[in-house]
Amino acid sequence: MTAxxxxxxxxxxxxxxxxxxNAADHQALLDCFTSDAVHYFPPGLPGAPWRGAKAIADGWVWCVKTLGSRWTIEKVLAGESGREAVIEWTHWKTATGEVLRGDEWYVFNDDTTRIAEIRAYYASPVNKAEPVNKLHDFDYEGRGYAMAPPSAAPKLS
Structure with a gap:
């Protein structure tokens, strides 16, 4: 078997x-990041960027608890060296009925065992008046994108 x-x-x-x-698993989130990882976001998110593995893990667990957040990965492309990747995702906020689509650029540590940096880009400016934030006239369903969350958000206390 090859590596x-x-x-x-x-x-x-x-x-x-x-x-x-999606599991709101704080320890598993910590295990995905270097201790000094940074997650950058477009303007408007209070407290951004999130600096450090703990801040990132805390942020996503909060989103699941408060917003009913669920995520799907639509596309993933990784560089041959394993040092960088780009993805397209959907963030389902099931408690508020909002949907946000976007892309992220990833930078990994030298042995590709942890994430060192994420730079998030939204598909469009977040418009709170719209239940689904998306690219204008892009055929998400026709291209095979998820049209519903992957599962119900877990009940966390």
Whole structure:
């Protein structure tokens, strides 16, 4: 059996991170990041950027508890070296009925075992008056994108 390529290792790490987000698993989230990782966001998110693995884990657990957040990965591309990847995602805020789509650029540590940096880009400016934030006239359903959350948000106390 051969070892996975660095690109496949990077893709697996991103998927593990999203699984940890959906599970609101604080420890699993911590395990995905370098201790000094930074998650950058577009303007408007209070407290952004999130600096450090703990801040990132705390932020996503809060989103699941408060917003009923669920995430799907639509596309993943990883560089051959395993040092960088880009993804397209959907963030389902089931408690508020909002949907946000966007992309993220990932930078990994040298051995592609942890995420060192994420730079998030939204598909469009967040418009709170719209229940689904998306690109104008883009056929999400026709291109095979998720049209509903992957599952109900877990009940967390």
């Amino acid at each position: 996975p390529t660095k690109a496949k290792q990077a893709q697996a790490l991103v998927r593990r991170y999203f699984d940890a987000c």
